[in-house]
Amino acid sequence: MTFLNPIFLFFLPLGAIPVLLHLLNKDKIKKKEFSTLRFLTPATRKTLKRFKFLEILLLVVRIFIILLITLGFSRPVWKGHIKDQKKTVSRIILIDNSYTMGYKKGEGDIFESTKELAIKTVNNTKGAVAVGTINKGLKKLTLFTADKSEIIQAINSIELSEEVADIPVALKELGSRLRLLNYGGHYKVLLFSDFKKSNSEKRVLFERAERAERAENFSRKSERSGMPVSPPPAVFLIDTNDGVYNKAVAGVDQKSYFTGAESVIRADIYSYSPSYSPSPAGVSLIIDGVKRNTRQITLDGRGPVTFKYQFNRPGTYRGEIKLNAPIKSDRISLDNSYYFNAEVYPRLNVLLADGEPGYTLTGGESYFISKVLGSGNLQIPLKFRVIDSSQLSLVSLKEYDLVFLVNVAGKDIDNKSLLSYSAAGGGVGIFSGDNINAGDYNRLLKALIGIEISHDGVVEFNDAANIKAGNEFKDVFFKRDRSKRKSVNVKKYIKVEDEYSGSASLFFGDIPVLWLSSGNGYRGRGAFFSLTASREWSDFPLKGDYPVFIDTLIRYLYLPGNLSGNLSGKESKENRGYRIGDTLPVVDDPGKLTVNGDNLSEKLLNKYPVAVSAGNYSFYDNILSEKSLSENNFSSEKKIIPVNLNTDSGDYRLEEIGVNGLKKLFRGYNYVYLPYSKDLYGDIIRTTSGRQKSVSFFAAAFILLLFEEIIRKKFLPKKQTNA
Amino acid sequence: MSINLGPALLKKLATMTLRARYAAEGSIAGLxxxxxxxxxxxxxxxxxxxxxxxxxxxxxxxxxxxxxxxxxxxxxxxNIRGYCLIDRSNSMGYSSGAGRSGQSGLSDLSDKVSKLEYASYLSAAISYLMIKQGDSVGMLTFGGDIDDYIPPRNFKAHLQFILQKLDNLKPAGKTDFKKVFKSAGKQIKKRGLFIIFSDLLEEPQTVIKALKYFPYMKNDVIVFHILDKEEIELSSGGTIEYKDMETGRKILTRPDIIRPDYRRRFKDYLEELETGLRAHTIDYHLVTTDTALDNAISGFMAKRKKLIS
Structure with missing residues (x-):
């Protein structure tokens, strides 16, 4: 037995008070002179003995009363429940996996501790066990089995649900389920719960913790891969206390920006209003404490709010998205702001070495690339310089972050300067175009990659001999030999068979990072994906700003079909109608693109979620769906987040159900067992079983008090009364 | 103990007059x-x-x-001749400690005022009252027999003499009312006001029989029955061995057990005594030692006035 309020045990010595009083008033025979004995009658020895006995009985009763009351206040709890469990046959372990069970405090993890305790209980149990989860109701209930490993596995597989616990409903369902299945016999239902309803503040705390943890995971992944990955949006749920509005700032889409380009900062706002006329609200972008921009919204659902801002200097800026919602009684006003650090990098310098400079001025590839990706597009943080490829050796490549070879035939390439530049960490891109010499390129690739290139081997423009007029490739192979370089894990061979008019490869150091094929239609993009998807980013020893560049390039250069169509001076197969000089639209959500009806993001991004990062909300949807979170939370539809934000009904108390109520519920042959764990279930014990024990102690004390009263009034004469 | 009635009580007494119930044969003009x-x-x-x-x-x-x-x-x-008859038997020396100090007229008494002490104060106050109104006051103390007799006089120096006697009063002897009052009757020939201070712890009939001679002889008789509260209530606890103060007899008992019976018997005794005395036109007043002296006298005076009118 342990005590929840052991401080009251210090009062136990109070039990000695009756003893002291008894000793002080011990019935010694007093001698007194009296005026007359005429009216006095003597008492017999027998009577005196009888009264002495009654007085001792009274003393014992009084001691017990004091001890019982003291113990009652100390809240005793029986600890030997696990031993007791060996006696019974069947047990149902119910684990509350509602949202509040995920609450973490310090290093403590209630949910994990609960599962450990449940497993411990299973190990100490003889006979059949079934495991169920409860949140909104009884969700799962395994069949009874004596196979402990199966049960433990079931316990381990339980994950947190976002739903709110409703224990009475869950237990009722359990009762009806058992009756329905006609399970007879005796059960012990072991209910593992924090007995807490999810209230908004706890939920916010929990969500913060969860988001922070997820962000941390992401940053770890990002660190490992070198990819700057923005953490997923932090969701702040704000209880407005009036039950009318819920609102939230979900976060911003990216944290990395470049100078010289117009950065787009997109915040995602959640709000809900049952009203027909949702309230207006303002959303402000604050950079380093200065309000830069404000947007008006209405609190009527989820939607992005886009701010455009141009960072002039590289560095770290303190960003804040502030939601100014004029809602009364907004208790958590601080959560109206979402803070983020905006890492601003210098705009990258890119050198385009054009093999066909004659076209450059009128619409060649270099022209097009510079037009699309250059300063004309404020969203692209790249600065281009176009030169004749024959002048490559004359330019100091160190000044550039990336050198692109555009329509360079191959033989003109100054391998020496390019290789030294690449070896120093410079990035090399190849936009092969239609005027290439496959042999030269293979040699260049071999030099850049540093591995053998052959038909059997690794990277090869294998169809160089069959290049037709117009220098179009028919087949492009990219494969690597596992045996030769173990660290490279080539998962697929990609063969692009359809025609295309150009391709680009991107190398960093000696590592091919991506292969960009500017084919007509979507096949080229297939090649792009196949290459990036075939590699883990962690394989690349990327340093400096290049990961940032890759991240940006992936996000902004995602337009191969458009590019090829315009490069050839004709409309693409898709007939999109872009012409040279047009500013092409930037597709920033790859999830919306499909190939042959397949959603690329689902196929590839789910598998390699790191490859494409910030800004992709459908990607987060997938992450969240993996976590069994409701998709509705992140959909653009106007739905209520399934959290009871409008109630603050506090904790469940067992009295609401009542131990007796539970027994009734199960018709008297089941028991609700509240396992004791001081750290985990202290609160529950305090309000439930601890109290139950205290009540029984108080009840016993009360009975003894009645007994003492009876002895005093019925059997003992009054000590002193007025005449 | 030095009897000092105190200014407060004296002030009260100054406004009071004690009148005889029957016509008196005085020698000088009076009330x-x-x-x-x-x-x-x-x-x-x-x-x-x-x-x-x-x-x-x-x-x-x-x-x-x-x-x-x-x-x-x-x-x-x-004027009238007043005789204060004070019982100073051993039982009058009993005190349970129930007396109250600090009361008007009893300021110098300790908590443990005995019945005899209380009787002394009461008789002193009445003597003062009578001499003040021009009556003669005498005193007779008795235990088993008459111990001392001071004939009545009406001058102030006589009061001082009475007070000195009261001061030196000590409990002694075993009460024998029959003998005492027979002797008193022989000694006191003239009609007067007989004021008796006693605990009367005898058989009621014996007391009544002994006292009825005085009213028969046209004397006015006032009895102050002085008791300790403990004697009436028996409120002690525990096991007690009681010793009779007059006979020396002992008894072992528990008051809390016998209390109801004791109270009943004591009540019967008081009722019998009061009824019997009143039947012989004896003015009976029960006073307990925890009653403040001025209250006791005021109460007595009020009853007396009512009786005479």
Whole structure:
């Protein structure tokens, strides 16, 4: 037995008070002179003995009363429940996996501790066990089995649900389920719960913790891969206390920006209003404490709010998205702001070495690339310089972050300067175009990659001999030999068979990072994906700003079909109608693109979620769906987040159900067992079983008090009364 | 103990008068009605003239109306002889400690005032009252027999003498009312006011029998039955061996067990005593030692006034 309020045990010595009083008033025979004995009658020895006995009985009763009351206040709890469990046959372990069970405090993890305790209980149990989860109701209930490993596995597989616990409903369902299945016999239902309803503040705390943890995971992944990955949006749920509005700032889409380009900062706002006329609200972008921009919204659902801002200097800026919602009684006003650090990098310098400079001025590839990706597009943080490829050796490549070879035939390439530049960490891109010499390129690739290139081997423009007029490739192979370089894990061979008019490869150091094929239609993009998807980013020893560049390039250069169509001076197969000089639209959500009806993001991004990062909300949807979170939370539809934000009904108390109520519920042959764990279930014990024990102690004390009263009034004469 | 009635009690007593219930045969003019008719301001009755009557007492107005001679008679007022009979037997020395200090008129008494001490104070106060109103006061103390007798006088120095006697009063002897009052009757011939201070712890009939002689002889008798509260209530606890203060007999008992029976028997005794005494026109007053002296006297005076009127 342990005590929840052991401080009251210090009062136990109070039990000695009756003893002291008894000793002080011990019935010694007093001698007194009296005026007359005429009216006095003597008492017999027998009577005196009888009264002495009654007085001792009274003393014992009084001691017990004091001890019982003291113990009652100390809240005793029986600890030997696990031993007791060996006696019974069947047990149902119910684990509350509602949202509040995920609450973490310090290093403590209630949910994990609960599962450990449940497993411990299973190990100490003889006979059949079934495991169920409860949140909104009884969700799962395994069949009874004596196979402990199966049960433990079931316990381990339980994950947190976002739903709110409703224990009475869950237990009722359990009762009806058992009756329905006609399970007879005796059960012990072991209910593992924090007995807490999810209230908004706890939920916010929990969500913060969860988001922070997820962000941390992401940053770890990002660190490992070198990819700057923005953490997923932090969701702040704000209880407005009036039950009318819920609102939230979900976060911003990216944290990395470049100078010289117009950065787009997109915040995602959640709000809900049952009203027909949702309230207006303002959303402000604050950079380093200065309000830069404000947007008006209405609190009527989820939607992005886009701010455009141009960072002039590289560095770290303190960003804040502030939601100014004029809602009364907004208790958590601080959560109206979402803070983020905006890492601003210098705009990258890119050198385009054009093999066909004659076209450059009128619409060649270099022209097009510079037009699309250059300063004309404020969203692209790249600065281009176009030169004749024959002048490559004359330019100091160190000044550039990336050198692109555009329509360079191959033989003109100054391998020496390019290789030294690449070896120093410079990035090399190849936009092969239609005027290439496959042999030269293979040699260049071999030099850049540093591995053998052959038909059997690794990277090869294998169809160089069959290049037709117009220098179009028919087949492009990219494969690597596992045996030769173990660290490279080539998962697929990609063969692009359809025609295309150009391709680009991107190398960093000696590592091919991506292969960009500017084919007509979507096949080229297939090649792009196949290459990036075939590699883990962690394989690349990327340093400096290049990961940032890759991240940006992936996000902004995602337009191969458009590019090829315009490069050839004709409309693409898709007939999109872009012409040279047009500013092409930037597709920033790859999830919306499909190939042959397949959603690329689902196929590839789910598998390699790191490859494409910030800004992709459908990607987060997938992450969240993996976590069994409701998709509705992140959909653009106007739905209520399934959290009871409008109630603050506090904790469940067992009295609401009542131990007796539970027994009734199960018709008297089941028991609700509240396992004791001081750290985990202290609160529950305090309000439930601890109290139950205290009540029984108080009840016993009360009975003894009645007994003492009876002895005093019925059997003992009054000590002193007025005449 | 030095008896000092205290200014507060004396002030109270200054406003009080103790009147005799029956006509008294005093030697000087006083407050009390005399059986003799004499010269006074207060008209009493008319009487037919007879030889020898002084002519100055003839009521000529009556003669004018009736043509018969009537003489006016006036009520004579005289003083009274008061006798304080104080029981100083051993039982009067009992004190349970229930007395109350700090009360008006008992300021110098300790908590443990005995019945004898209380009786002394009470008799001192009444003696003072009587001498103040011109009556004579004497004192008789008794235990098993009469111990001391001070004849009544009415001058202030006599009061001082009484107080000295009261001061030196110590409990002694075993009460024998029959013997005491028989002797007292022989010793005190003249009619007067007999004020008895005693716990009367005898058989009621014995007490009544011993006292009924005095009213029979046209004496006015007042009995102050002085008891300790503990004697009435028996509120002690525990096991007690009681020793009789007069006989020395012992008894072992538990008051809390016998209390109801004790109270019943004591109540019966008091009722019998009071009824019997009142039947013989004896003025009975029960006083407990925890009653403040001024309250006791005020209560007594109020009852007395009612009785006489």
């Amino acid at each position: 009390h009605q005399s059986p003799l008719k004499g010269s006074s301001l207060e008209f009493s009755q008319h009487r037919p003239y007879s030889y020898g009557d002084e002519l100055k007492h003839l009521d000529w107005k009556v003669y004018g109306r009736t043509n018969k001679f009537y003489v006016k008679q006036f009520r004579e007022e005289t």
